[in-house]
Amino acid sequence: MEHVDATGPRVVVIGAGVVGAALADELSARGWTDVTVVDQGPVPATGGSSSHAPGLVFQINGSKTMTQMARYTVEKLGSLDLDGEPCFLQVGGLEVATTPERLAELHRRHGWATSWGVESRLLTPAECADLFPLLDPGAVLGGLHIPTDGIAKAVRAVEAQLRRARSRGVRVLERREVLDIRVEDGRVAAVVTGQGEIAAEVIPADVVVCCAGIWGPKVAAMAGLPLPLTPLAHQLAWTGSVPDLKGHTEEATLPILRHQDADLYYRQRFDGVGIGSYGHRPMPVRPEDLLPVDEAEVMPSVLAFTPGDFEDAWAETRRLLPGTRAAEIGEGINGVFSFTQDHMPLLGESPDVKGFWVAEAVWVTHSAGVGRAMAEWLVDGHCSSFDLHECDVNRFEPHQLAPDYVLARGCRNFVEVYDIIHPLQPMEEPRPLRLSPFHARQRELDAYFLEAAGWERPQWYGANARLLEGGDVPSPGDWAARHWSPIVGAEARASRETVALYDMTALKRLEVTGPGALAFLQRLTTGQMDKSVGSVTYCLLLDVDGGIRSDVTVARLGRDTFQVGANGNLDLDWLHRHLPEDGSVVVRDITAGTCCLGVWGPRARDLVQPLTGADFSNEGFRYFRAKKAYVGAVPVTALRLSYIGELGWELYTTADLGAKLWDTLWEAGQEHGVIAGGRGAFASLRLEKGYRSFGTDMTFEHDPYEAGLGFAVRMDKGDFVGRAALERRGANVRRRLTCLTIDDPADVVMGREPVFDGDTGVGYVTSAAFGYTIGKGIAYAWLPAALATPGRTLEIGYFDRRVPAVVAEEPLFDPAMERLRGTGEAR
Numbered sequence: 001m002e003h004v005d006a007t008g009p010r011v012v013v014i015g016a017g018v019v020g021a022a023l024a025d026e027l028s029a030r031g032w033t034d035v036t037v038v039d040q041g042p043v044p045a046t047g048g049s050s051s052h053a054p055g056l057v058f059q060i061n062g063s064k065t066m067t068q069m070a071r072y073t074v075e076k077l078g079s080l081d082l083d084g085e086p087c088f089l090q091v092g093g094l095e096v097a098t099t100p101e102r103l104a105e106l107h108r109r110h111g112w113a114t115s116w117g118v119e120s121r122l123l124t125p126a127e128c129a130d131l132f133p134l135l136d137p138g139a140v141l142g143g144l145h146i147p148t149d150g151i152a153k154a155v156r157a158v159e160a161q162l163r164r165a166r167s168r169g170v171r172v173l174e175r176r177e178v179l180d181i182r183v184e185d186g187r188v189a190a191v192v193t194g195q196g197e198i199a200a201e202v203i204p205a206d207v208v209v210c211c212a213g214i215w216g217p218k219v220a221a222m223a224g225l226p227l228p229l230t231p232l233a234h235q236l237a238w239t240g241s242v243p244d245l246k247g248h249t250e251e252a253t254l255p256i257l258r259h260q261d262a263d264l265y266y267r268q269r270f271d272g273v274g275i276g277s278y279g280h281r282p283m284p285v286r287p288e289d290l291l292p293v294d295e296a297e298v299m300p301s302v303l304a305f306t307p308g309d310f311e312d313a314w315a316e317t318r319r320l321l322p323g324t325r326a327a328e329i330g331e332g333i334n335g336v337f338s339f340t341q342d343h344m345p346l347l348g349e350s351p352d353v354k355g356f357w358v359a360e361a362v363w364v365t366h367s368a369g370v371g372r373a374m375a376e377w378l379v380d381g382h383c384s385s386f387d388l389h390e391c392d393v394n395r396f397e398p399h400q401l402a403p404d405y406v407l408a409r410g411c412r413n414f415v416e417v418y419d420i421i422h423p424l425q426p427m428e429e430p431r432p433l434r435l436s437p438f439h440a441r442q443r444e445l446d447a448y449f450l451e452a453a454g455w456e457r458p459q460w461y462g463a464n465a466r467l468l469e470g471g472d473v474p475s476p477g478d479w480a481a482r483h484w485s486p487i488v489g490a491e492a493r494a495s496r497e498t499v500a501l502y503d504m505t506a507l508k509r510l511e512v513t514g515p516g517a518l519a520f521l522q523r524l525t526t527g528q529m530d531k532s533v534g535s536v537t538y539c540l541l542l543d544v545d546g547g548i549r550s551d552v553t554v555a556r557l558g559r560d561t562f563q564v565g566a567n568g569n570l571d572l573d574w575l576h577r578h579l580p581e582d583g584s585v586v587v588r589d590i591t592a593g594t595c596c597l598g599v600w601g602p603r604a605r606d607l608v609q610p611l612t613g614a615d616f617s618n619e620g621f622r623y624f625r626a627k628k629a630y631v632g633a634v635p636v637t638a639l640r641l642s643y644i645g646e647l648g649w650e651l652y653t654t655a656d657l658g659a660k661l662w663d664t665l666w667e668a669g670q671e672h673g674v675i676a677g678g679r680g681a682f683a684s685l686r687l688e689k690g691y692r693s694f695g696t697d698m699t700f701e702h703d704p705y706e707a708g709l710g711f712a713v714r715m716d717k718g719d720f721v722g723r724a725a726l727e728r729r730g731a732n733v734r735r736r737l738t739c740l741t742i743d744d745p746a747d748v749v750m751g752r753e754p755v756f757d758g759d760t761g762v763g764y765v766t767s768a769a770f771g772y773t774i775g776k777g778i779a780y781a782w783l784p785a786a787l788a789t790p791g792r793t794l795e796i797g798y799f800d801r802r803v804p805a806v807v808a809e810e811p812l813f814d815p816a817m818e819r820l821r822g823t824g825e826a827r
């Protein structure tokens with residue numbers, strides 16, 4: 001039984017690094033003071049990664065959440081001191097470019113900074129050298145300056161935050177290794193510690209949070225949780241005295257510096273310079289191989305420096321920073337810290353053991369933000385300060401937990417840590433992993449594959465090059481033209497003229513069954529589920545604060561059987577967490593065993609009807625209805641809906657019959673001009689139709705009204721998760737997901753760019769594409785509601801340019817829904 005009183009439940013935080021300390025501080029600030037922080041090492045310099053981190057805090061990140069967490073770290077550590085010594089040195093951050101590609105990338109990063117509200121400025125080479133006089137201005141093409149960046153004094157921050165936590169009643173136990181985590185009836189019950197002479201101690205706990213850094217996988221395994229994290233060694237060296245810095249009595253006044261073209265970063269330490277390098281071979285370390293605190297020569301997270309791996313870094317440093325040529329490398333380490341497969345942290349509760357939480361793979365940069373996020377999540381039941389959907393430890397597909405995969409991706413991400421990554425760039429290995437049953441046919445059609453949740457997914461088909469004859473598809477600029485072909489445009493147009501097959505297998509499908517299924521879905525979704533068998537409902541999953549957790553399409557296939565078209569593993573996790581305890585509902589992920597083809601376009605009925613004995617007429621099979629049928633020899637579940645805004649069906653069948661379904665439709669479709677359509681065309685068509693995509697257009701931080709999804713909320717249906725919060729919020733919104741159009745076809749933006757009203761940054765782009773059948777560029781963007789008025793002219797910051805854009809009435813295509821409902825030509 002959970003023990004909760006005025007001091008909150010009994011919490012054990014494992015790890016007194018910068019993450020555990022931040023969490024203890026944030027929890028106790030919210031009144032949870034029955035907290036014990038346990039560390040195997042001496043506190044505050046425990047021997048973990050925080051103990052030797054040079055503490056550079058570069059805030060800008062492509063992820064809004066990560067940038068916001070970094071901002072909070074800057075804010076919090078900037079206001080903290082330890083006996084008068086600061087926990088943060090706000091020296092600013094400078095990123096330099098030595099190639100034209102990197103210079104363009106700095107413009108893109110400048111855009112992200114503007115989008116997420118962090119001040120930054122692009123600099124000439126001379127301005128870079130003014131800020132960082134050791135730099136050779138002739139070696140760089142320009143730079144990006146972020147004045148609020150700086151250096152976190154990690155050990156000091158640990159001590160300052162723990163001191164505050166202690167003053168509120170938190171216990172800190174040092175030199176106690178956690179040896180086991182006791183679980184009873186699916187809940188954490190206690191943490192067992194002990195070390196050397198100290199006898200084993202059992203600490204009862206209602207909540208355990210693993211903040212064990214590179215030891216995370218070992219500790220999480222004690223509670224049965226596979227933690228997809230790879231510890232890797234990374235080189236950090238310090239020069240001896242640099243003549244140009246002689247006499248510097250302050251620890252650091254020069255900005256922190258990044259030279260990403262050579263995988264290097266720098267910080268000043270009095271008259272020396274710290275040099276961090278990611279340019280060497282990946283050096284993964286198994287958590288089990290880390291030495292105990294008392295056996296490690298320096299500390300467990302520090303391995304011996306391998307000078308051979310540092311040679312290139314040192315040569316490049318002397319080139320970029322001529323001032324260092326007169327210095328020597330004084331000391332160096334191969335320091336170990338955590339990498340994940342997507343560069344994002346691992347936060348949240350185990351799906352199997354209640355009360356077992358993790359806050360792992362977190363940089364010093366984001367540590368205070370993560371501490372706050374976790375404390376809000378634990379105390380309030382949800383995090384209100386940050387959208388955590390990219391950080392949740394339950395986001396992974398099963399294959400992404402395989403040790404070989406985790407290791408391969410961890411190492412790859414080490415190599416790519418400073419690379420310029422295109423938004424569509426797929427991972428290179430391990431591939432291919434998941435193949436839909438249509439894969440062989442797609443290869444025959446010369447598909448260009450990208451990757452989604454491990455699935456190989458066609459972006460376009462080379463075989464469709466023939467569609468280009470006679471039609472002119474405008475080309476986007478260089479950046480948007482990567483992973484793009486004019487065939488994308490031809491496929492989009494053909495989808496609106498004839499009929500196309502879209503492989504929708506990669507989208508998550510869940511089956512919800514049992515006598516309690518209806519009540520369960522009524523409670524968890526915003527839609528009315530109590531409708532006839534055969535109805536299909538587009539609705540949302542909300543969090544308790546009314547934020548959107550996902551958008552789903554629910555088909556009632558039987559009295560007690562529902563199929564849920566979902567977005568990813570977090571939806572499965574969310575449903576599992578809310579299952580009634582009486583066993584009256586079963587939720588199964590049926591994605592891998594099934595497949596789906598979207599058969600969409602004005603001629604979809606001409607294609608499908610002759611293949612089936614079921615009535616697929618407009619009256620016999622209405623929009624947003626579902627039916628079981630046979631298409632040729634293949635049993636299918638057909639849902640009459642379309643994410644591209646055309647007449648047609650999603651046809652689901654089991655994986656074994658997928659190829660047969662494709663062949664049946666393909667052969668019969670020849671006389672109707674059937675094509676295969678790729679994801680590129682799909683993305684364009686869905687934006688023409690104004691359909692939102694969860695995770696890009698809207699996330700946990702947005703409510704349905706802001707996102708233009710109020711129509712999916714049935715307030716009159718009775719209570720559901722998030723309803724009370726929506727009532728409080730009301731439908732009057734301050735910001736809005738807004739449709740913008742761009743006239744010049746060359747100006748195709750990609751997402752995350754800032755939107756300007758004059759010189760003021762007012763919002764940011766979510767999804768964007770060229771609308772091939774409306775002849776304009778489309779960008780959805782979050783804007784203040786006051787600016788979201790059709791006809792209003794704004795600008796999008798795209799690299800070093802401003803792209804004019806106009807707020808448009810949406811949807812841009814078929815607002816009367818004639819295509820979908822079959823009331824227009826395509827009956």
Ligand SMILES: Cc1cc2nc3c(=O)[nH]c(=O)nc-3n(C[C@H](O)[C@H](O)[C@H](O)COP(=O)(O)OP(=O)(O)OC[C@H]3O[C@@H](n4cnc5c(N)ncnc54)[C@H](O)[C@@H]3O)c2cc1C
Nearest residue numbers: 015017018019040046048049050053056178213335364365
């Ligand atoms: C060379 C190097 C340079 C870096 N530079 C930067 C930088 O410039 N900027 C930046 O933001 N980040 C940097 N990092 C990354 C950063 O240091 C880490 O991501 C961060 O410190 C991790 O903090 P943590 O609290 O999760 O882990 P840690 O500081 O490792 O803390 C985990 C704690 O858990 C304890 N523990 C583990 N297992 C047990 C157990 N069984 N029982 C009890 N206690 C246990 C450990 O003793 C340790 O104290 C760098 C890392 C390295 C290695």
